Amino acid sequence: MPAIDALVLLLLERGNGAMERGKLIAELGLDSVSCTRSLNRLEEGGCVFRSCGVDRRTLVVELLDGGWDVCEDLSAVFADGADEDVAISVEANGGHRLLSEAILASRGLSRMQRDLRITRTQALALLVAQRWGLNTRAASSATRIAELSGIPRTTARSALRALQKRGLL
Incomplete structure (x- = not known):
């Protein structure tokens, strides 16, 4: 599971299990x-269901039982006191390596976003670059960040440029 998918599930959980697609896009800083x-x-994967909202032009995303189960596992990991051992346990029990990395990174994602006043996508790109020790000045960095995080390469490149402009890289 790409890290961005885990973030989508967690955001849906915070939205009481359902959210408009447009709000998901805005909250995560994604393109459509x-x-x-x-x-x-x-x-x-049986985690979400998409349907039309009251306004038929609006798409609503809802968590299914499988999605709630994944969120429950993720929430346990994000609880106070969760540490690297829990993330390793997720990986050992069939979770993808990127998911365990997302779990470790996401603990600081919101804090970083708030403290640095950057978008969630920029925070994710920064955390991925730091975690894997990427040279953010190299042209291949955006491609590698995209592969590791699940965000598009062009979005990763834009996030890196914005971070460089602000002097954060």
């Missing part, structure tokens, strides 16, 4: 194509 790809993966 990335959001659709993430929702496709989550829907195929």
Whole structure:
């Protein structure tokens, strides 16, 4: 499971299990194509269901039982006192390595976003770059961040540029 999918599930959980697609896009700083790809993966995995809202032009995303189960596992990991051992346990019990990395990174994601006043996507790109020791000045960095986080390469490149402009890289 790409890290962005885990973040989508957690955001849906905070929204009481349902949220408009447009709000998901705004909250995560995604483009519509990335959001659709993430929702496709989550829907195929039995985690979410998409339907029309009251206004038929609005798409609503709802957590299914499988999604609630994943959120419960993730919430336990994010609880106070959770540490690297829990993330390693998630990976050992069939969780993808990126998910365990997302768990470790997400503990500081909101704090970083708030403290640095950057978007969630910029915070994710920064955390991925730091975690894997990427040279953020190299042209291949955006591609590697995209592979590791699940965000599009162009979005990763834009996030890196914005972070460099602000002197955070």
